[in-house]
Amino acid sequence: MSKREANAILRNPYEILGVERRANINEIKRAYKALARKWYCILHFTHIQSFILSFVHPFDSKRRHPDKNTAKEAESKFIEITKAYEILSDPQRREEFDKYGITEDTPNFRNKPDYTGFNRFDFDPFESFFSSESGGFQFKFSTNQxxxxxxxxxxxxxxxxxxLPQSQSQPFIILFxxxxxxxCFHxxxxxxxxxxxxxPLGVGFATIHSQHESGLARKIGVNSxxxxxxxxxxxxxxYKxxxxxxxRMIEFIRRILPKNLVTSLNDLTYEQFLEQWGDNRIRALFINSDNVVKMRYLLTAFYFKERVACGHISLNExxxxxxxxxxNIDPKMSSMLVFNEDISRPIATLSAPELKPQTMKDVLESNKFLLLPRLSSQMLFDQLCPTETLRTRRRLCVVLITNNVPEHEPQRxxxxxxxxxxxxxxxxxxxxxxxHEKQKEFVKAxxxxxxxxxxxxxxxxxxxxxxxxxxxxEWLPSMWDTSDPQKLNQTKNELYSLLSKLIKNTEVLPNKAQVVALIDEQAHGLFGRIVKKILVMTDGIGDNITKKEVLPVLSVALSIGFIILIGYIIQHLxxxxxxxxxxxxxxxxxxPPGTKTKPECKLNIHELRGETYNGLVRLLKPGCRTIVLLCSNESKPKLLPKFYKCVYPYRRNKTLxxxxxxxxxxxDWYKKLLLQTLTDYxxxxxxxxxxxxxVLSLNGFRKYFCVYHAKHPETSHRRRHRNRDNEGGAFLGFEDTSEEENSDVEAGTLISRRGFNTADDEDALSNILFEENLLDALPNWLxxxxxxxxxxxxxxxWPEHMK
Known part of the structure; x- marks a missing residue:
């Protein structure tokens, strides 16, 4: 059969399948199945006969392939009836053929299947004998479910x-x-x-043609x-x-549904479960004699998971x-009880030998809100208070504004x-x-x-x-206050009167406002979404890894661990x-080789004497200063380390x-320096x-100095009023008498010479300083x-003749 003849026949798919133009889809399916079965058997028998003859007459090519033309005709015929069925089973393509005689896909239709891409015969045990390597031909035809x-x-x-959106409330099973x-045919x-x-229980089903939607198949990871x-x-x-x-499909659906959709309860736990309506959800209890929660209960609980918390009580317990x-539960029946805030009695009861899913959904749909629900999201607000433009059908929404504190529970x-x-x-x-604290913008409007x-x-x-x-x-004029029962009853009457007035078609609410969307209080933050994603990924690892994939995964994990261990050992060695x-x-x-030392700024303390006098004082550059400590041979071991410690933080200052x-x-140099400022002495x-x-701070260029001394008025204001001699310059070393010329005040010899029997002695003791304390106030002075x-x-x- 030539290609031109095949295309001519395809122009009338009704003749190919042997049906009339007014045939319905069931008649078309029956005709297609009968013809597909017939030509499939002919083609299969031809290949088996050729296979047997290849052993009987291995060197006679004519006898090895006596039905070669028959096989080609069967293959072409099979493709023709398949294409014909594709046209007539698609209402859009069938309408195009009836109106315009079009049998091929146009750019407005989906791409037709590519029959040239078939290179393997998945189920046939004689696949190797029908391949081109064995002298036959590639087996190309489609069962096309x-x-x-x-x-x-x-x-x-x-x-x-x-x-994807519907999977939030209904699990979907999809077959490629x-x-x-x-x-696929089997x-x-x-x-x-x-x-x-x-x-019928609530599971969604769909199929996807993997060749027509190849991008989606690759995205999901379809490999067979x-x-x-x-x-x-x-x-x-x-599904692995x-x-x-x-x-096995029921087990798979149970595995992919969220955990703890239905809580198992008994006499000790059901009251606590019913009292947890503070999460803004009603409670539904399923009661039957089964120890395992039925699939229909799980699917119902998943459908209403946002508004209903479900529990299961087994009568066998x-x-x-x-x-x-x-x-008053009938043990022979399956029952469902629905509770709101009042746990003493259910607001709805359903009992039957077998609860139908649709009946359970209808009951829960009618009672899915608490008596006084909380506005916690815009979606809930849309359900409780839908829009209505007609005044005759308007719904009035009464909102009590509270805070999330236990003190406002009596008002609710x-x-x-x-x-x-x-x-x-x-x-x-x-x-x-x-x-109010969570929906401030809504209330503010x-x-x-x-x-x-x-x-x-x-x-x-x-x-x-x-x-x-x-x-x-419109606002209720009075506050909703429960502290005074009489006032509360009056407020209730005011609210009832207001609602009775507003429900009349002639009444109009006085105020208008544009409100913002309510904040979703149950929405997860960034951290919560990350944790949820990790949990979902962890939960799906067992399903995504088959037994055949476990060994490669473990091999890769062990290889990575071994490499890390070897690297750690080498690094340690x-x-x-x-x-x-x-x-x-x-x-x-x-x-040691390769040691990098950071350049450290050292602090050098020079002795001020004749050789260093010009460099440290007289020839100092503008802006530079020299900090000089006055000490003796005896006090140098004590004072110089302390001085070093005080000035060490300033070692990086290049002007010092x-x-x-x-x-x-x-x-004598020090005396000449002081006499220039203290002309009275x-x-x-x-x-x-x-x-x-x-301690002296010498500015050689500007010719001034600053003085630090433990008894200097700048250093200790506390001593200024006690020792007026300090104001005259005694703190610099001057004195009018030589009474204590041979005493070492800083060393404490005056303390050993005097007693403490009078107030004057105590006052004298307060002015004594020891060498260890002379530089205590130097950091503050600096x-x-x-x-x-x-x-x-x-x-x-600057004085001359420094030794």
């Missing part, structure tokens, strides 16, 4: 826009199939049985056909079982008698008693409350109209949503070798130099021992020196 798979086929766009996939009846059993995945909450889980059956007696309880007392129609009235309270907390506002973000509202080399060089007094001066050798003596511990707050003594010239 036309019943269940094509009926449930969806596109990648439908997968993204429909399946393709052309020329004989395992899996079709099992898939149909699974679909018929689980679809048929390939099954499960989707829950938008997360893809792979070697066999496909109803029981010993500790359920009290519950059965309290709620009073609102619940008000709702029970008057039994308002749910179609016209909805009562709810919110937390309602605080500008007439009658709005200054503090909205514990007030009631009545809303009518005319548009998604625009409301009409290298560190030990380096330490031994460094220790060897240190013993020899050498610097540090020195010490021996008072025994250069007392011309004939006074200077005691070298009282000069010990003095800070003031660099701040420029110390007194400057200007001079005419």
């Amino acid at each position: 036309g019943n269940v798979f094509h009926k449930q086929t969806i596109t990648a766009k439908a997968y993204e826009n429909k399946v 199939y393709g052309d020329l996939c004989f395992p 899996a079709e009846p099992v898939w149909q049985k699974i679909y018929q059993e689980l679809e 056909l048929p390939y099954i995945i499960g989707i829950v909450d938008g997360v893809v889980r792979h 079982d070697d066999q496909l059956s109803l029981l 010993m500790e359920t008698a009290e519950f059965v007696h309290r709620f 309880a009073a609102m619940r008693s008000f709702i029970k007392e008057y039994s308002f129609n749910k179609d016209r009235f909805r009562f709810m409350y919110l937390f 309602l605080s500008y109209g007439s009658g709005s309270p200054e503090t909205p907390v514990l007030h009631v506002v009545v809303l009518w949503r005319r548009e998604h973000d625009r409301v009409l509202y 290298v560190r030990i070798e380096e330490e031994s080399i460094q220790e060897r060089y240190r013993r020899l007094g050498k610097m 130099m540090f020195a010490y001066l021996m008072v025994e050798k250069n007392i 011309k004939d006074l003596n200077i005691n070298p021992k009282n000069c010990i511990g003095t 800070e003031r020196l660099f701040e420029g707050t110390t007194h400057r003594y200007h001079i005419q010239y």
Whole structure:
């Protein structure tokens, strides 16, 4: 049969399948199945006959292939009936053919299957004998599943826009199939049985053609056909079982559903479970004789997981008698009890030999809100208070503003008693409350109209949503206060009167506002989303790794661990070798090779004498200073280390130099320096021992100096009023008498010479300083020196003749 003849026949697919133009889809399917079975058997028999003859007459090519033309005709015929069925089973392509006679795909249609890409015969045990290597030909034809798979086929766009969003409340099972996939053909009846059993319970099913949606198949990781995945909450889980059956599929669905959807309860735990309605969800209890929670209960709990918390009580357990007696449960029936805030009696009861999924959903849908639910998200607000533009059908939403504190629970309880007392129609009235601290922007938008309270907390506002973000509202004038029962009853009457007035079609709410969307209080933060993602990934590892993949994964993990261990051992040995080399060089007094030493700024303290006088004082550059400590041979070992410690923080300052001066050798230089500033002391003596511990800051260029001494008025204001001699210059070493010329005040000899029998002695003791304490205040003085707050003594010239 030529290619032109084949195309001519394809122009009338009704003749190929032998059906009339008015034939329905079932008649087309039956005709296609009969023809496919017929030509499949002919083609299969031809290949088997050729295989047998190849052994009987191995060298006679004519006898080896007596039915070669028949095989080609069977293959072409099989492809023709398959293409014909594809046209007639697709309503859009069938309509195009009926109107315009078009049998081929156009750019407006999906791409037709590529039959040239079939290179393997998955199920045939004689595959190797029918390949081109054995002198035969490639077996190219398609079974093209036309019943269940094509009926449930969806596109990648439908997968993204429909399946993924719906998987938040309904688990989906999706099968990938393709052309020329004989395992898919064998899996079709099992898939149909699974679909018929689980679809009524609430499981979603769909199929995807892997060749038509190759991008989606690669994204999900489809590596063989048929390939099954499960989707829950938008997360893809792979079906890795070697066999496909109803029981294995049920186990797979149980495994991919979230854990703890239904809590097992008994007499000791059911009351605590019912009292946890503070999470803003009602409670539903499933009661039957099964020890394992049925699939229909799990799927119902997953569908209502945002609004209903579900529990299961098995009547086979010993500790359920009290519950059965309290709620009058029939042990022979399956029951469902629904509770709101009042746990003493259910708000809805359902009992039957077998609870139907749709009936359970209808009951829960009618009672899925608490008596006084909390506005915790915009989605909940849309469900409780939907928009309504017609005044005759408007729904009034009564909102109590509270804070998330236990002190406001009595007000919420009073609102619940008000709702029970008057039994308002749910179609016209909805009562709810919110937390002011969590929905501040929403409440703020309602605080500008007439009658709005200054503090909205514990007030009631009545809303009518005319548009998604625009409301009409009115505030209840009185505060919802429970401290005074009489006042509370009066407030309840005011609210009832206001609602009775507003429900009339002629009444209009006085205020308008544009509200913002409510904050989702249950939304996870960034850290919560990361943790959830990690848990989902961890939970799916067992499903995504098969037994065949365990060994490669373990091999890779062990290889990485071994490499890390070897690297750690090598690093440890290298560190030990380096330490031994460094220790060897240190013993020899050498610097270890490769040692990098940071340049450290050293502090040098020079002696101020004749040789260094010009460099340290007279020839100093502008802006430079020299800090000089006055000491003696006896006090130098004590004072110089302390001086070093005080000036060490300033070692990096390049404008400073540090020195010490021996008072025994250069007392005359020091006296000439002081006399330029203290002109009143011309004939006074200077005691070298009282000069010990003095620190001078010398500015050689500007010709001034600053003085530090333990008894200097700048250093100790505390001593200024006690010793007036300090003001005259005694702290610098001057004295009028030589009474204590031979006494060492700083060394404490005056203390040993005097007693402490009089107040004068105690006052004298307070003025005694020891060498260890002479430089205690030097750090503070240095800070003031660099701040420029110390007194400057200007001079005419620097004295000569320093030794």
